[in-house]
Amino acid sequence: MRVSQLLIPTLREVPAEAEVISHQLLLRAGFVRKVAAGVYTFLPLAQRVLSKIKGIIREEMNRIGGQEIVMPIVQPAELWYRSGRWEVYGPELFRLRDRHNREFCLSPTHEEMVTALVAGEVRSYKQLPLLLYQIQNKYRDERRPRFGLLRGREFIMKDLYSFDRDQEGLDLRYEEMYEAYNRVFSKMGLRFRAVEADTGAIGGSVSHEFMVLADSGEAVVAYCPDEACGYAANAEKAESLLVPEPAGEEGPLELVATPGMRTVEEVTGFLGLPARRLIKTLLYHTERGLAAALVRGDREVNEVKLQRCLGVLELELAHGETVEAATGAPVGFAGPVGLELPMVVDREVAALKSAVAGANKGDAHFLNVCPGRDFPVSNVADIRLVAAGDPCPRCGAPLDTVRGIEVGQVFKLGEKYSLAMEAFYLDEQGVKRPMVMGTCGIGVTRTMAAAVEQNHDADGIIWPASIAPFHAVVLPVNTQDPAQAAAADRVYSLLAAAGLEAALDDRPERPGVKFKDADLIGYPVRVTAGRHVAEGLVEVHSRRTGENVLVNEAGVAETVKRLMVENGGR
RNA sequence: CGGGAUGUAGCUCAGCUUGGCAAGAGCGCACGGUUCGGGACCGUGAGGUCGCAGGUUCAAAUCCUGUCAUCCCGACCA
Known part of the structure; x- marks a missing residue:
């Protein structure tokens, strides 16, 4: 094609609105133009790249037996009421009404629709497994769209849904999707890593994310540097071995004055103790009321793990006034002793023999707090965020971390949607059974941006x-x-x-x-x-x-x- | 959602504090000429509801109020 005839409006200067490099370069090189926050037009060059990406994806989806379809973007609320996600999805769901005041949404994903389709059209085990996919616009009214194409409100996504007779079929399908994704990103020439992931809003059990490695990535990946081990997980999900910490002698509970000592650094510095001997007590607001999370002073709470452990949909750190009202002490002096709230105790805290904790009283802490003796440890779980250097949960080697951009994810959904949407089939015995579902998605437009994040130099894109x-x-x-x-x-x-x-x-x-x-x-x-x-x-x-x-x-x-x-x- | 900033030509920006000549510059664009291996030069020219609405004033890009949009930061680690 002749460049003189192509619409490639390159820019000499960096548009003021672009912060991240992929956004800057895609604008400057004439690939995209912004229409609204998080909404873009794709110009001829971008369209060519997207076609290449889609082509590679199609090859691999077809290879594992996927059949391409196209489903609507506009979906009736009724479908979403049936799965319960009309309520669960929250403000990220773009909602609209038609002239008759009927409710609709712009699809952020298509589990409901595809399952309803299959429920209506598939009756027999002879028709399974079935793999349907589409490459379609998706909509999420992000709290804060940013990073150009990396976090848009309208974006292109490939989503595939698998329907199997049973768990064994799903396990097989999952393997196939996982391998297909490895081939997809390898063919795209990207440096990436498949990592264990939390399943988030879509629900389900097992999941892997595919991360394009880039320093600008939002996600943190913890991985084992030992190739033979190969453990890698999103930091939201990553675990580590529990290392027993020699943590002092048991002694009588003792109240000490800690005037104005609020932070971990202040308290441990004042008392001359290491941070790992402190119990940090964080109060969270949930839709079921307040809950407390206990982690060691040198650790951070992993809110994804905590949310999962509490089984709540909303989880937000409580405000100062709330903390005061609940504990009777200003922020900085909360502790588990005598605290009348549901408590989740991190397993490292449960392992402490003797620790320091807030006294739920202004300017005071307790010494020699003994978990189990001075407060109940009925709900023990791993709720801490891993850090570089923590021992690998599989082999014990120190974990490393790297940043990445999530471009794909594979899930096992199980029967959640087939039960909600009544997707059943009859087996050889004529017994009605729910189909067992899997799903996987690739952010097509995000992959294009991620490719630029990973492959550029001072002169432009590579x-x-x-x-x-x-x-x-x-x-x-x-x-x-x-x-x-x-x-x-x-x-x-x-x-x-x-x-x-x-x-x-x-x-x-x-x-x-x-x-x-x-x-x-x-x-x-x-x-x-x-x-x-x-x-x-x-x-x-x-x-x-x-x-x-x-x-x-x-x-x-x-x-x-x-x-x-x-x-x-x- | 909270905080901050910005909105003037296609792009990057000046002008606003202290209201007052015809609203500017560079790049880009059109035309003519000279150039031609890493974003040339000279000349001529087109292009702007100063985000929008209201207000103050003899007079508003400039002051006030509201509103919309965009971007950034944060959303609490006790």
Whole structure:
């Protein structure tokens, strides 16, 4: 395609609204334009990248037997009432009413709809397993859209739903989806890691997330550096081995004055004790009232784990006034002794022999607090956040952490939706059974942005060849020079004949502009027809490695292919 | 949801404190010319309801009130 005819509005300056690098580069390189907060138009280059990403996904979904369908974006509330998620989903669900005042929502996901479809159309075990998927717009009214395409309110997602006869079938399906996802992201040329994950709002039991590794990622992954072990989990979910801590002698409960000592640092500094000997008591507000969470002073609460443990939908750290009203002491002096609230005790706290804790009284703490003796430890659980250096739950090696962008997730849903939507089948004996479901999703637009986050330099984007908008750009240095223009045209035709997608930058711009744009847009390979055309040679340049080779026209296609492979092509 | 900031040409921004000549600059765009291997130069020109509404005033981009939008930070670790 001729660049002079393409809509590629590149920008010299960084738009003021863009903070993260993928957002800046996608705007500057002419891939996207913002329409509203978290809502974007995809211009031709972006559309080409998205097509490549979708193509790779389709190949792999089809390979495991997936059948592509398209379901509506606008969904009747009735479907969501049936699953209970009309209430559960909260303000993130885009809700609307039609002229008859009937309630609808814009779909954030399609479990209800696809299950209702299958419930109506599938009757027999002979029709199972069934895998349906779609690549469709999704809507989430984010509390705060940000990071450009990484957290939008409208985005493109591939979602697949599997329907099996039983748990064994689901287990098999899960393996297939997991492997398919590994192939998908490998083919995209991205550095990624599959990690154990919490199942969140969609519900279900087992889940893995696929993380594109990038320092700018929002998610933290804890992983075992021992390749043979291979443990890796989202920090929201990650566990660690319980290490018994020699934690002092039992002694009589003692009240000490700790005037103005509110924080862990202040209290431990004042008393001359390590933070791991302190019990931190956090009060949380839930829809079922207040609850207390107890972790060691040197630890942080993992709210995802806590929420799961309490079995609540809302979980928010209580405000200062609430804490005072509940404990009778200002913030900083809460403790478990005598506290009349449901309590979740972290297993490390339960393991302490003697500790310091707030006295529920202003400017005072208790010494020698003994879990079990001075307060009940009926509800013990792992509710702490892992940290780098904690022992791996599988092999004990110190865990490492890395940041990532979640681009895909695989779930086992089980029978939750098939029961709610009455998706049953008859087995060989004529017995009615609920289908057992699985699901997996890939954020298509987010993957594009994540690819940029991971693959760029000071000059612009460096697309992996398999998802690049074009494989190469052919760049005549001086379009006024008939020899260069003609050589560029010939090379462009040769590349097309070799099955390569090339763009021809035939704009009558000065060379500097075209070179800058080529770098910014991130074509994996650039073929320059310039001063060496007189000798019958053109330059082939790798965007990623900077490798530059002079070849004659007959060798161009082959050289481009070689450089593409080195740049994540296939 | 709480806090902060911003809104002036397609983009980046100045002007606002202290109201007052015709509302500006750079880039981009159009035309002419010179240039042509890493975002050229000269000349000419087009382009703006100063986010929107109301108010104060002889006079508002500038002051006041409201509103909308966008961005950032936070959403409490006791």
